[in-house]
Amino acid sequence: MSIEGKVALITGATRGIGKAIALELGRQGAVVVGTATSDNGATSITHYLQEAGVTGAGFCLDVGSNESVGAVIKAVQDQFGPVAIIVNNAGITRDNIMLRMKEDEWDSVLNTNLTSVYRMVKGCLRGMTKARWGRIINVSSVVASMGNAGQANYAAAKSGMEGFSRALAREVGSRNITVNCVAPGFIDTDMTSGLPEEHKLALQKQIPMGRLGQPEEVAAVVGFLASDAGGYVTGDTIHVNGGMYMS
């Protein structure tokens, strides 16, 4: 049994890591639903899936809203069937040093990056339980393990995601549902392209591989966890960071 024909839902799939994951799961034969925060983004997802010959569509979704999550999961189910693979990838940053961090910077990062995982999983878990098959893959960050000055909110959300995954893995293992995190390091995406050049060079010096990672290198690990080959891996966090952090 492969993931051929199974419905995979990937949040934050417009570009970067999310897009690479959508294409990787599509390559494995999954029906792919990618979500974006805007209608334009959803259209571009539909386009790139079509171009790659992948069955599926882009949907507009606000992972920060219960109503939006409920509506999209229902629409996906009606159009394609129950979600079997969920990849919580959508995330934002609102960096600030703690002494200056506003409560809304804290709240928005926690809501979009962590509470969204609760919402998405809650919406899909019944179907997975019934099917006796499911894959929940949460895209964390190396920052969850290492910490990073200016990212107390982001690190809290990502660490929270990893703890959530371990707890849920224990709950649903008996139903053949695996729950894991993939923790990218510095990956060449829009999220990191905004960093100042000297900051980037300094970072590269800390990476044994001496370069930033590519989105496809993260997607390959997500693809493994989603596939049958990854079926005995659960409650784990797999690091994809060129060696910048080793536990």
Add this chain to the structure above:
Amino acid sequence: MSNIEDRVKKIIAEQLGVKEEEVTIDASFVEDLGADSLDTVELVMALEEEFETEIPDEEAEKITTVRLAIDYINAHQ
């Protein structure tokens, strides 16, 4: 009445993987039939499907025995 009772008992036996004769009217899912908390949620899901009804979480939590399940379905048909 007995029809509902039979259908409920059949679902309980299927969901919890026990023999139908073990599903006596006063049996508790957890204590007598070996269900864990996930089993009881799935059991409620199966009842919802069979009887085309939606059981709110706060009601579902109270359905802990065969009798309570039958009573609930009878009251909400």
